[in-house]
Amino acid sequence: MMRILYVLVFLNSLLFAQTIPAFPADQHSYLGGEVNFYKDFQKILLEKQLKPCTNKKEHVKAGIVVKTDDTAELYSGENAPSTDSKCAEALTAEVLKSMPGWVAAKIDGKNTVALTHYFIYPDAFFDNFETGYTPDNYFKMPVFPGGIQAFRKEVDNRADGSDFYVKGDGKVTLTVIFIVNEEGVMENAMLENSSGLEQYDEMILYSVKSIKKKWMPATIHGVATKYRFRMPISYTNQR
Incomplete structure (x- = not known):
């Protein structure tokens, strides 16, 4: 589909x-x-x-x-x-x-x-x-001001991974999903997959929810529409 x-x-x-x-x-x-x-x-x-x-x-x-x-x-x-x-x-x-x-x-x-x-x-x-x-x-994807890497940087700036340690060269990954609505407002952020570190999950989810900048909404035939965004986020000791 x-x-x-x-x-x-x-x-x-x-x-x-x-x-x-x-x-x-x-x-x-x-x-x-x-x-x-x-x-x-x-x-x-x-x-x-x-x-x-x-x-x-x-x-x-x-x-x-x-x-x-x-x-x-x-x-x-x-x-x-x-x-x-x-x-x-x-x-x-x-x-x-x-x-x-x-x-x-x-x-x-x-x-x-x-x-x-x-x-x-x-x-x-x-x-x-x-x-x-x-x-x-x-169809056109929703766009965050400065692009998706700017959004990731916003998340990173709000999250402090110094209290978390991953053994060796490993990494942990979680997946956040959220809706960008017709007005470009992000809503209904939730975890799709856990990293296995509950406190880390909570910190990242809080960081995502705290971002208030508006997106340019997705469009179909130029008509604004809701879009479900799926974003994997990883953490390593070298982050």
């Missing part, structure tokens, strides 16, 4: 996993994968003679329920009506019900209702449609 959708699944499955399981990351929810999904989406949109949205920047991060009978629909529990995306949501709902390639999730060997996500930017499907299109082609 492309990096954008992985992020969306991560963010939304935290909220909705208790009701509908997330679509397994190692399975395709649509026959032929993402490229074929967007190809069919555009084909059906034109066949139905649907009209472009007045607002060319309108988009929807569509939560989609794929059913056990290989059909799908917008997830009503997640796609609350919004005046900012009303056209995109209506267009998406109309196209989804005619798409032929849905593939039910298999969980524990059984077809299972599951939740997947696709980013729909309607303007991309009319005069501007490109062969092989996916939103990933128009």
Whole structure:
């Protein structure tokens, strides 16, 4: 699954996993994968003679329920009506019900209702449609002022490793994950993997959380979007 959708699944499955399981990351929810999904989406949109949205920047991060009978629909529990995306949501709902390639999730060997996500930017499907299109082609990573090494330096400046010792030439590594939201604010920082040194983990996590500088947010088609950042951080005696 492309990096954008992985992020969306991560963010939304935290909220909705208790009701509908997330679509397994190692399975395709649509026959032929993402490229074929967007190809069919555009084909059906034109066949139905649907009209472009007045607002060319309108988009929807569509939560989609794929059913056990290989059909799908917008997830009503997640796609609350919004005046900012009303056209995109209506267009998406109309196209989804005619798409032929849905593939039910298999969980524990059984077809299972599951939740997947696709980013729909309607303007991309009319005069501007490109062969092989996916939103990933128009994705830009979030940027910290001065770059990622400047961010690492900010973490390093806030952390004092002098009280920690690693035997020999070894090193310890932890992984921090956090969200950069649409405003460029970092949030929900947490540990994904521990270094094995609890106090060191706590120090690094506190250092990350204390950084208040804003990022330039990730964008898709120029539209700001949330992004899940994953950052390994290592410590050695020579650090």
